[in-house]
Amino acid sequence: DIQMTQSPSSLSASVGDRVTITCRASQSISSYLNWYQQSPGKAPKLLIYAASSLQSGVPSRFSGSGSGTDFTLTISSLQPEDFATYYCQQSYSTFTFGGGTKVEIK
Amino acid sequence: QLQLQESGPGLVKPSETLSLTCAVSGGSITSTSFYWGWVRQPPGKGLEWIGSIYYSGTTFYNPSLKSRVTISVDTSKNQFSLRLSSVTAADTAVYYCARVTYDSSVKRRSFDNWGQGTLVTVSS
Numbered sequence: 001d002i003q004m005t006q007s008p009s010s011l012s013a014s015v016g017d018r019v020t021i022t023c024r025a026s027q028s029i030s031s032y033l034n035w036y037q038q039s040p041g042k043a044p045k046l047l048i049y050a051a052s053s054l055q056s057g058v059p060s061r062f063s064g065s066g067s068g069t070d071f072t073l074t075i076s077s078l079q080p081e082d083f084a085t086y087y088c089q090q091s092y093s094t095f096t097f098g099g100g101t102k103v104e105i106k
Numbered sequence: 107q108l109q110l111q112e113s114g115p116g117l118v119k120p121s122e123t124l125s126l127t128c129a130v131s132g133g134s135i136t137s138t139s140f141y142w143g144w145v146r147q148p149p150g151k152g153l154e155w156i157g158s159i160y161y162s163g164t165t166f167y168n169p170s171l172k173s174r175v176t177i178s179v180d181t182s183k184n185q186f187s188l189r190l191s192s193v194t195a196a197d198t199a200v201y202y203c204a205r206v207t208y209d210s211s212v213k214r215r216s217f218d219n220w221g222q223g224t225l226v227t228v229s230s
Contacts (some may be wrong), residue, residue: 001169034216036153043202043220044145044153062220089155090213094166095143095155 002026002090006098012106019075021101023088028068032092035064035073038100039084045050048073078103110203110221118184118197118228124190128203128221135184136161141206143217144177144188146199154199158206159186193228200225 003026013019031051036044046055048064051071061076064096075082083105088098114126128142135142143158157167160179167175171190179186190197205219 031213032215038153041142043204043223044217045220046216049207049216049218053212053214055216055218084113089153089217091153094168095158095215097153097155100152 002029002093002096004088004090004096004098006086006088006101009060009099010102010104012104013078014106015078015080017078017106019078019082019103020087021073021088021103023071023073023098025069025071025090025092028091029086029090029092031067032090033064033066033071034089034091036087036089037082037084040085044087054100108205108219110205110219112201112203112221112224114224114226116225116227118193120194120228121192124188124193124197124200124224124226124228126188126203126224127185128187129183129185130205131184135178135179135186136181139208140206141208142179145202145204145208145217146197147202147223147225148196150198156188156190156201169179195228198226198228 005024033051035048038044052064085100085102109131111129141160144156151152157177159165174191176189200223202223203216203221207218208215
């Protein structure tokens with residue numbers, strides 16, 4: 001099974017900050033990596049697929065990069081609605097989610 | 107606009123079988139380039155993929171749950187279902203159904219449409 005490790009598990013940031021979340025796979029997954037945002041009490045929302053492709057309707061301040069085993073999600077300028085939990089997910093071999101990163105208000 | 111709606115009992119007794127259905131509207135479950143899946147989230151914890159199914163009936167299961175999980179599809183009703191047997195308190199979670207979009211040419215297999223989720227509690 002492919003394991004996904006996210007870091008940090010939580011972070012505090014202010015509106016306007018640049019935020020970066022990392023995700024590491026236990027083996028190479030090429031670019032089969034997705035990122036999701038989940039607000040409290042809501043279903044997850046797809047942000048990025050195939051490591052760097054922006055899902056339709058998602059603001060351009062979200063971006064993804066990486067391939068192989070190391071990936072990043074970047075929010076260029078944090079907005080109030082971005083305070084949420086973010087999950088990476090590998091889709092190279094079935095599916096595995098990372099443990100999540102909670103982005104909190106500083 | 108595609109919508110998915112989970113339904114089923116909110117309370118299941120230990121050792122019994124959890125059964126949920128996901129009704130798909132605004133699109134056909136037999137559309138190519140899509141398949142369908144279940145994800146769960148225990149209270150306060152992260153997401154866990156349970157399994158996925160293609161409209162033809164081909165299934166993929168999480169190895170950690172495979173012995174207890176059955177996912178099926180009913181194309182005539184445009185819905186798919188989850189059965190999880192021998193449940194324990196550890197199976198208490200919000201269960202989501204979702205559509206999976208795949209496109210191997212761009213290395214895409216992603217859950218792009220989700221139901222609102224339904225809480226299932228395992229308790230006597």
